[in-house]
Amino acid sequence: MTGSRVPAGSETEEARLGLAGSRSAPLPSWVVPTVAGFGSFTLRLLGAALLVQLLIALAPGDAVDLLPNADQLRPVLAAEWGLDRPVSERLWLTLGRLARGELGTSLTYRPGTPVTELVVQGARHSAAVLIPGLLTGLVAALVTALWTSKRVVSGRPGGPELTGFLRSLSVVPAFLAAFLLVGGFNAAAWWGIEHGLIGRPEWFALPDTDSGLRSALAVLLVGVASAGLTEQHAALHAALRELRAAPFIEATFARGAAVWPHLLLNLLPVLLELAASRSASAIAGLLVVERMLLINGAGAMLWQACLLRDVPLAIGLTLAAALAVTTARLVADLLRLWLDPRLRSVL
Amino acid sequence: MWILISTLTMVLAGNLRYAEDQAPAIVNPLFGSSMAEARINELLFQSLYADDPELATIPLLAESGELSPDRTEMTVTLRSDARWHDGTLVTPADVVFTIRAMKEAATASTEAGRVAFISEAVEAGERSVKLRFGRAELRPEDKLTFKILPAARFKSTTVKRTDAFRTAPIGSGPYKLLKYNEDNSISLSATTTSAGVAQITMREVSDKNYQAKLLLYESLEALVRVLPRDLPLLQNNRKVELYPYQTNSWWYLGYNLKREPFDNPEVRAALGMMIDIDALLAPIGTGDRLSGPFVRSSPFYNHEVALDKKNSAGAAERMLQAGYTLEGGLWTKGGRPLTLKVTAHQALESAQDVAINLQSQLLSAGVKVQVEFLQDAAWKSRVWSAREFDLLLSQWSFDRNEDVREQFYSKGSRNFVSYSNPAVDVLLDEARDAADPQVRKLALRKAHQAIHDDRPMLFLWTLDSFAALSTRVKNVLVHPFYFFSFVSTWEMK
Numbered sequence: 001m002t003g004s005r006v007p008a009g010s011e012t013e014e015a016r017l018g019l020a021g022s023r024s025a026p027l028p029s030w031v032v033p034t035v036a037g038f039g040s041f042t043l044r045l046l047g048a049a050l051l052v053q054l055l056i057a058l059a060p061g062d063a064v065d066l067l068p069n070a071d072q073l074r075p076v077l078a079a080e081w082g083l084d085r086p087v088s089e090r091l092w093l094t095l096g097r098l099a100r101g102e103l104g105t106s107l108t109y110r111p112g113t114p115v116t117e118l119v120v121q122g123a124r125h126s127a128a129v130l131i132p133g134l135l136t137g138l139v140a141a142l143v144t145a146l147w148t149s150k151r152v153v154s155g156r157p158g159g160p161e162l163t164g165f166l167r168s169l170s171v172v173p174a175f176l177a178a179f180l181l182v183g184g185f186n187a188a189a190w191w192g193i194e195h196g197l198i199g200r201p202e203w204f205a206l207p208d209t210d211s212g213l214r215s216a217l218a219v220l221l222v223g224v225a226s227a228g229l230t231e232q233h234a235a236l237h238a239a240l241r242e243l244r245a246a247p248f249i250e251a252t253f254a255r256g257a258a259v260w261p262h263l264l265l266n267l268l269p270v271l272l273e274l275a276a277s278r279s280a281s282a283i284a285g286l287l288v289v290e291r292m293l294l295i296n297g298a299g300a301m302l303w304q305a306c307l308l309r310d311v312p313l314a315i316g317l318t319l320a321a322a323l324a325v326t327t328a329r330l331v332a333d334l335l336r337l338w339l340d341p342r343l344r345s346v347l
Numbered sequence: 348m349w350i351l352i353s354t355l356t357m358v359l360a361g362n363l364r365y366a367e368d369q370a371p372a373i374v375n376p377l378f379g380s381s382m383a384e385a386r387i388n389e390l391l392f393q394s395l396y397a398d399d400p401e402l403a404t405i406p407l408l409a410e411s412g413e414l415s416p417d418r419t420e421m422t423v424t425l426r427s428d429a430r431w432h433d434g435t436l437v438t439p440a441d442v443v444f445t446i447r448a449m450k451e452a453a454t455a456s457t458e459a460g461r462v463a464f465i466s467e468a469v470e471a472g473e474r475s476v477k478l479r480f481g482r483a484e485l486r487p488e489d490k491l492t493f494k495i496l497p498a499a500r501f502k503s504t505t506v507k508r509t510d511a512f513r514t515a516p517i518g519s520g521p522y523k524l525l526k527y528n529e530d531n532s533i534s535l536s537a538t539t540t541s542a543g544v545a546q547i548t549m550r551e552v553s554d555k556n557y558q559a560k561l562l563l564y565e566s567l568e569a570l571v572r573v574l575p576r577d578l579p580l581l582q583n584n585r586k587v588e589l590y591p592y593q594t595n596s597w598w599y600l601g602y603n604l605k606r607e608p609f610d611n612p613e614v615r616a617a618l619g620m621m622i623d624i625d626a627l628l629a630p631i632g633t634g635d636r637l638s639g640p641f642v643r644s645s646p647f648y649n650h651e652v653a654l655d656k657k658n659s660a661g662a663a664e665r666m667l668q669a670g671y672t673l674e675g676g677l678w679t680k681g682g683r684p685l686t687l688k689v690t691a692h693q694a695l696e697s698a699q700d701v702a703i704n705l706q707s708q709l710l711s712a713g714v715k716v717q718v719e720f721l722q723d724a725a726w727k728s729r730v731w732s733a734r735e736f737d738l739l740l741s742q743w744s745f746d747r748n749e750d751v752r753e754q755f756y757s758k759g760s761r762n763f764v765s766y767s768n769p770a771v772d773v774l775l776d777e778a779r780d781a782a783d784p785q786v787r788k789l790a791l792r793k794a795h796q797a798i799h800d801d802r803p804m805l806f807l808w809t810l811d812s813f814a815a816l817s818t819r820v821k822n823v824l825v826h827p828f829y830f831f832s833f834v835s836t837w838e839m840k
Contacts, residue, residue, distance in 0.1 A: 061724030067380050068457050070727060071760060076455040105509055111373045112509035121529070190564060205564040207557065208550075210530070294553065296531050304369070309724045 041326055048322040049098060049315045050091050056311050057087045063107040063309045081107055094315065103319075104312035109305050115316035122298030123320055126286055129215070129297065133222025134275055134282055140223065141232030142271070146263075148233070149240035166233050174225035175288050178217060182206050182292070185213075207294045214293055221289045222282050232274050239270045269336040269343075276332035280325045361839035362546040363820060365569035366558045368694075370531040370551040374516045374524070376494035377448055377456045377506055386571070387549055389829040390535055392494035392518035395423055395442065398832055400824055402747055404488050408437055408495055408519065410474075418483035418782065423491070425474045431497050432523040432538060439476040443468045444498035446478075453505040461493045485782055489748060495519065521835050522547055543822065543838030547831075555696075559815070562587060568817040568839070571830050574696055575632030581815050590814045592827045593644055595749055597637055598807040600689075600705075601739040601764040608669065608685065609737065615802045617665035620658040621712035624807055627704050631697035634810040639795035640743075640751045642809045647749060647791035652799045655806075662712065678713040686715040690730065691740040693720040702740055730763055739763070739804075746828050751791075752779060755798055766803035 064070050064077045078084040082093055103115040151159030186206050192198040203211030243249055243266055252259050286299035298317050305313040337343050367383040376388045397407040410426045429437040446468040449456045464480055471477040497517050516524055522535035531551040552558050559577035561567045563584055573581060581587045602609035609615060624636060641648040666678050677684040691698040706716040721729060729735045752775045753761040774794040781787040814825045820839045826832035
């Protein structure tokens with residue numbers, strides 16, 4: 001049963017999105033050592049941490065410079081914070097601290113507060129946006145892909161049009177649009193309040209008030225922005241077209257049995273791969289979303305930590321982000337291995 | 348019952364929310380490094396002396412102070428009713444501890460400079476503390492405005508930033524810490540039930556452009572400083588009241604005197620004559636033009652020194668004297684056109700408007716200008732430490748003492764432009780050591796004249812400042828530097 005009819009163009013589409021082979025080809029090269037051990041996993045985390053430290057060290061100024069009487073305080077604080085040592089030595093010290101599981105305390109963002117405490121606080125706020133955002137993107141992509149692939153396979157109109165619309169979405173500056181939308185919402189509501197047309201909405205003022213609307217906007221932005229919906233839709237659409245043309249689906253259809261359970265089951269590995277691959281760009285998107293909507297999550301905190309040259313906090317947040325992405329990929333690959341026996345045979 | 352009374356008081360007296368661009372990093376006066384921290388410390392802590400509404404020094408934690416005849420010692424007696432938020436009395440041991448902790452090198456206190464004039468502090472009785480000074484002090488009470496900390500809350504005078512005090516600060520101020528909130532805001536509650544404002548909440552609103560809108564939207568009750576461009580918006584709103592206040596802040600364009608061609612006084616004079624300062628000021632707000640390093644309301648401002656005015660012919664003459672020739676519309680020397688870089692702090696409000704306007708003015712006068720904006724860390728590293736700049740666009744802010752010594756003394760720690768004039772050094776020494784206020788005033792007025800003539804910087808203006816508060820807040824009087832000093836008189840309905 002290997003000679004399934006693959007619709008023309010689907011391989012090209014997958015290859016463009018870097019998803020070729022995500023279902024039946026061998027796993028990415030880093031998965032095997034990850035499964036075998038934590039070597040690559042740890043190296044990635046340490047690499048991210050060291051890169052952040054190096055970039056902050058290369059930027060002008062340090063944490064002591066930010067204090068009012070930096071000249072007088074430098075001898076004491078530079079020694080205490082390790083800033084009087086060469087960059088290479090600082091990197092080794094960081095490695096040593098991380099090996100001992102020490103993240104240290106914040107230098108300038110919240111002086112003296114344990115980094116772990118701040119990371120957990122920020123991550124909690126961010127997770128409330130990130131996880132629903134990723135799920136929203138996936139569900140929206142799946143629903144639209146189910147619809148467009150069915151239309152295309154059956155030759156009915158609507159599929160290419162929606163696909164085209166979703167592609168055009170990828171060029172829309174989503175963050176800017178959202179910024180204008182927020183301003184528009186507030187201005188309109190304020191006008192209504194001032195003229196006695198409406199009462200004060202519970203979400204008013206939008207970026208400043210924790211509300212359902214603000215959460216929905218943040219979640220939507222994480223799910224859709226940075227071409228997230230377009231890319232996920234394209235991948236799922238291609239996968240669905242391939243699946244719909246597969247002989248076992250045709251046989252199921254011929255028997256008059258329900259097709260969708262088979263489709264969804266076979267789509268699970270693709271969905272897992274997409275969720276894992278989107279996690280990195282979604283976390284990066286948090287930086288903008290949290291700044292725009294004044295959410296005090298890990299993204300906004302990382303931004304501030306870099307501005308304030310708070311190396312321990314920036315490293316802690318970067319490690320947390322790298323850990324989240326790597327864990328998402330690891331979990332997704334393990335689940336794919338479990339779900340798809342063909343992948344295990346490759347190993 | 349107590350909870351019921353507190354809740355009722357809060358409902359009646361209200362919760363005042365004010366905005367900061369960035370929440371205080373640490374609530375411990377030993378380590379304050381921003382105005383956000385200074386403002387919250389003003390609510391939580393008290394000093395021995397403070398300002399009255401006329402900005403004259405009055406005792407606060409102190410009841411009285413007696414200066415020795417040679418002015419090198421002062422005995423301060425504490426009020427008998429001064430208490431910490433936990434109910435214990437404020438004692439001389441607390442004062443001694445605070446001064447020693449600030450002076451302790453291992454503490455690395457950002458406030459160390461404020462107690463540098465005190466050589467020793469010892470307890471001198473149940474309610475008295477004796478302070479010895481390094482030299483005779485004219486009005487030491489003017490400098491005893493640093494916040495006092497409770498000694499019992501610390502193990503030694505070597506205090507670390509990690510000290511648990513930052514999580515549960517105890518002060519003697521009119522408000523005490525209620526809680527740090529998840530959204531980075533900090534809630535404080537009044538220590539007395541008779542307070543006109545029962546609760547104060549500091550809210551972090553990182554987008555400065557959004558703060559005025561939040562005041563309009565009634566999501567805030569107070570804005571410490573209104574951006575000039577937001578003034579018309581707030582002026583026209585019935586629910587907002589603007590409060591003008593005079594700050595001791597002035598803008599300047601500082602030359603790097605260690606660099607060519609700014610080491611040449613002719614070039615500096617010429618550049619000053621090329622700039623129309625009124626035209627730079629007009630787009631960003633209103634204020635007073637200045638001719639020297641004091642605001643016009645200062646007793647040290649020398650009104651006899653004339654303001655710089657644009658003078659194209661004079662500028663051309665000076666440039667020719669400096670060896671420059673006008674080629675292709677640009678002042679050129681040795682085949683190279685005069686090009687300079689203006690460096691400004693990114694957080695300086697309206698600096699972008701001023702810099703672009705300046706760039707345009709100087710280009711039309713024959714000088715090419717590049718503009719760069721630096722973030723805080725880069726600014727302090729490049730400008731404060733390395734002194735890598737041509738021309739600084741910046742602002743100095745002072746407390747009531749208006750001590751410009753560090754800015755203009757040859758070895759001053761804030762003398763980034765590398766200005767040096769022995770005559771000015773003598774005048775600044777004279778002002779520092781003067782026992783007679785008139786002598787000090789005269790010396791500083793002479794220094795004003797001398798500094799203006801040397802032109803280490805082009806003095807620009809002091810901007811009119813406005814705080815904005817909801818009309819629900821009454822009896823408002825704001826302190827130009829610490830904002831909340833007179834909050835006890837405020838009432839909120």
